[in-house]
Amino acid sequence: MAVSGLTLLALDDLHVRHGSNPELADVVRRRFTDPRDTLWELFSRIVFNVLVGNTDVFTGIDAA
Secondary structure (H helix, E strand, O other): OOEHHHHHHOOOOHHHHOOOOOHHHHHHHOOOOOHHHHHHHHHHHHHHHHOOOOOOOHHOOOOO
């Protein structure tokens, strides 16, 4: 089941800038029974976005 980062952070599209990847990682650590794979996926997406120069993205809009 895929859940967006916005949903996990209880944010809507208008408040996307109020979320952050560290906050999302904290929520994943607290709420997931086995967060390792999800945290690795989050990290991979962050690294990919940095490598391709996409710095104007919040991973929270992606599915976790």
